[in-house]
Structures are given as C-alpha cells and as structure tokens.
C-alpha cells in the first residue's frame with residue numbers, strides 16, 4: 373500500500389475545485405469568518421502608516437500601499453479587507469483552476485461578497501460595495517505562483533488565510549510557508565494569517581488535500597523571531613463547524629521584523 377503523500381508538490385492543486393470550495397465555505401457569511409474579518413480590518417486600520425513604521429509600512433496610508441494575499445483560492449474577503457489601503461492587491465495562487473476562477477470573477481466581484489464588504493465598510497464608511505467592485509477590478513493583480521518562491525521584501529501588508537497548514541502534511545514545509553510569506557513583506561509591515569486549528573486534512577469535490585495539525589503554541593513558536601506585536605486569536609468552531617476534523621480557527625496578527 374502506498375503511503376499518503378506529505379509534501380505540497382505531491383498534491384493535485386489543479387484539481388482544486390474553486391466552485392465547490394466557494395459554495396461550501398463562503399456562500400453565507402459565517403460567524404467565525406465575520407470575527408476574523410473584523411479583527412483583520414481593525415488590525416490593518418490601526419497599523420496603517422503609524423509613525424515609526426519603517427520602509428514600506430510607512431506607505432500603508434490612504435490607498436498607496438501594495439498588498440498581497442497568498443494562496444487566495446476563490447476567497448476574496450482578505451483581499452477586500454486590504455483594498456481600501458491599497459494601490460494594488462496581488463492575489464497569488466499555485467492552482468491553475470483557482471487562477472482561472474480569479475480571472476473570470478475579479479472583473480465583477482459577485483454578490484456573495486456584499487455582506488463581507490458591509491462588515492469592512494459599515495455604513496459605507498470605506499466606500500459602497502459597487503465602489504469596492506471597481507477597486508478590485510482596477511487594483512487586483514492575479515499571479516500564478518508558489519508561496520515558496522515569493523520575492524523578498526516586496527509588499528507593504530499581507531494576508532495568508534488557511535494556507536500554510538492546509539497545503540502540506542509536513543511540519544517543516546508549514547514553517548517554511550509562514551516564513552516565506554513573512555519574508556515577502558517589507559520589515560514593519562502589518563499582516564494577518566489564518567489557520568485551521570489541528571486540522572486533519574480536507575476534501576474538495578471528493579479530492580483529498582493535506583494538513584499539518586497546529587495550535588496556538590506551534591504558531592507562536594513559528595512566528596517567534598519573525599514578527600513582533602503578535603496576537604493570536606482563537607475562534608471556536610461553534611454550533612455549526614465548517615466540516616469535520618478541526619478544532620477551531622486561529623488568526624495571527626503581527627508586524628514583520
């Protein structure tokens with residue numbers, strides 16, 4: 373019997389079905405995503421262009437920054453959360469099926485994202501949904517690539533949601549994915565990274581994908597020496613978990629060193 377694959381490159385990322393994933397995960401705004409979105413939004417708002425920020429982070433003021441969402445899949449809410457601060461938002465994914473989905477959906481972001489935008493921009497304080505749509509079409513940059521190959525110190529703020537622990541079963545690769553994400557940001561850049569806590573892997577349209585089981589302790593270890601002002605929030609699964617085989621969600625907020 374063949375052992376289950378462990379490494380990122382051994383999984384069929386082009387067989388990742390963005391439609392199935394989108395419907396299952398994001399067709400309605402869940403309480404856990406709502407909390408993650410609120411914390412992320414507040415973090416970026418608080419740390420945008422504050423005095424003393426160095427290099428690129430100083431540019432995170434108004435709409436002049438360059439943001440990146442790594443392993444975005446068909447999830448547009450991390451990109452939407454950065455949009456009001458950004459001149460460009462680069463959406464990177466390794467899967468050609470997700471890149472194709474992004475190419476056909478970025479020009480006119482679907483209604484599904486309206487409630488997410490309404491949390492980012494209550495009472496239209498950061499613009500109306502129609503405006504966000506226009507910004508996304510204008511400022512979104514789709515890039516096929518791997519987290520492991522990102523150039524260093526290139527972006528001013530960044531997000532990576534449910535990626536590092538969900539693209540490999542190998543702890544060293546998980547750690548390297550986090551490190552490469554942080555390294556892609558300039559020193560002093562605010563970031564938000566979300567994780568499925570102690571995930572045992574997942575299936576999309578019948579295709580199995582891997583996971584590394586991480587909790588807040590492993591996450592803290594992984595971020596030590598790579599980030600400052602780290603806050604790790606744990607969001608319990610609640611009465612309606614997204615699926616089986618995980619114990620909650622974790623959101624790590626911090627500033628790159």
Ligand SMILES: C[S@@+](CC[C@H](N)C(=O)[O-])C[C@H]1O[C@@H](n2cnc3c(N)ncnc32)[C@H](O)[C@@H]1O
Nearest residue numbers: 443444445447465466467518519533534538539
């Ligand atoms: C569990 S999904 C998360 C998608 C999305 N970020 C979200 O919040 O729902 C993992 C994503 O990582 C992408 N991925 C897999 N290997 C990758 C790699 N080496 N570099 C970048 N993205 C990768 C997959 O194609 C998929 O879109």
